[in-house]
Ligand code: HEM
């Protein structure tokens with residue numbers, strides 16, 4: 452009897468832990484961290500201090516988790532209405548808003564402390580600015596009121612690049628802002644492709660996502676232009692900024708070509724949900740691989756390998 456009670460308590464404790472974990476929308480956080488890491492690698496010219504990397508990614512995780520938790524509290528009414536979000540911990544009644552708020556504040560305080568003590572104050576303040584921007588500007592002000600919600604709101608998701616750069620250098624350079632711009636410009640194709648697939652859900656709760664208000668053809672046109680500008684921005688790291696080299700340039704060109712091709716296919720057939728799904732899924736791989744290319748390109752080993760190949764070619 453006692454044993455059954457203990458195992459039941461254990462089970463329910465695990466369920467509570469799992470609910471708090473779900474509040475943080477954990478599936479999105481790895482990509483935010485990958486953009487932070489890509490930025491750190493370029494800032495450190497391939498030689499990132501492993502401890503600084505660990506601290507920055509941990510602080511970034513906690514800040515993003517805090518922001519997402521507050522978003523879950525604020526959006527609990529519409530989350531309850533939408534099929535995709537109905538089972539989140541607050542709308543399904545597994546966690547009270549008050550407890551979620553205490554959790555979010557604790558995450559933000561730990562994030563700020565970690566970043567300000569072990570990275571620097573600028574990185575810590577930027578992470579807090581990310582939370583404030585996502586909660587106040589995107590969630591509160593824009594999400595339910597403007598078709599520009601995710602265009603302007605996308606700035607929150609781009610802030611981790613600045614956090615990464617600031618953690619390494621203590622300041623923000625042109626390159627840092629270009630990395631910010633890449634994620635900022637990438638967000639509309641990323642999100643609108645998804646919104647094309649689930650527009651009925653957003654229409655039902657009155658969230659003015661672009662496909663709901665302007666229709667599919669106007670949305671795919673916007674996606675097309677943002678995709679072109681995003682790819683152009685990624686190449687600016689090679690020229691004129693000269694912060695990345697040939698390896699990154701070649702990969703960015705290839706990945707960008709595929710991104711543009713998928714956006715073009717959708718432009719020709721705005722009502723094809725499979726194409727929209729393909730673009731949405733590709734947008735995630737694209738950002739992941741692009742950041743990986745930044746890391747690979749900045750590694751000293753890559754430079755040695757290229758010098759070796761070039762010297763061999765000269766010998767031939
Ligand atoms: C305002 C900006 C953004 C909006 C509105 C947005 C919205 C969304 C939504 C609604 C989903 C589907 C999630 C689900 O099914 O529960 C999603 C998925 C995803 N988003 Fe975004 N997103 C934004 C920016 C970003 C940024 C900046 C990143 C990272 C750099 C990101 C990374 C991801 C990833 C990795 C997924 C896939 C998660 C999975 O595996 O289910 N998003 N996004």
Ligand SMILES: CC(C)=CCC/C(C)=C/CC/C(C)=C/COP(=O)(O)OP(=O)(O)O
Nearest residue numbers: 479514515518578581582585607608610611
């Ligand atoms: C540095 C720092 C803390 C930055 C914060 C970055 C951050 C939390 C970005 C999240 C972007 C995102 C996935 C929005 C989801 O929109 P939504 O809330 O409308 O999605 P939903 O429809 O799934 O609820």
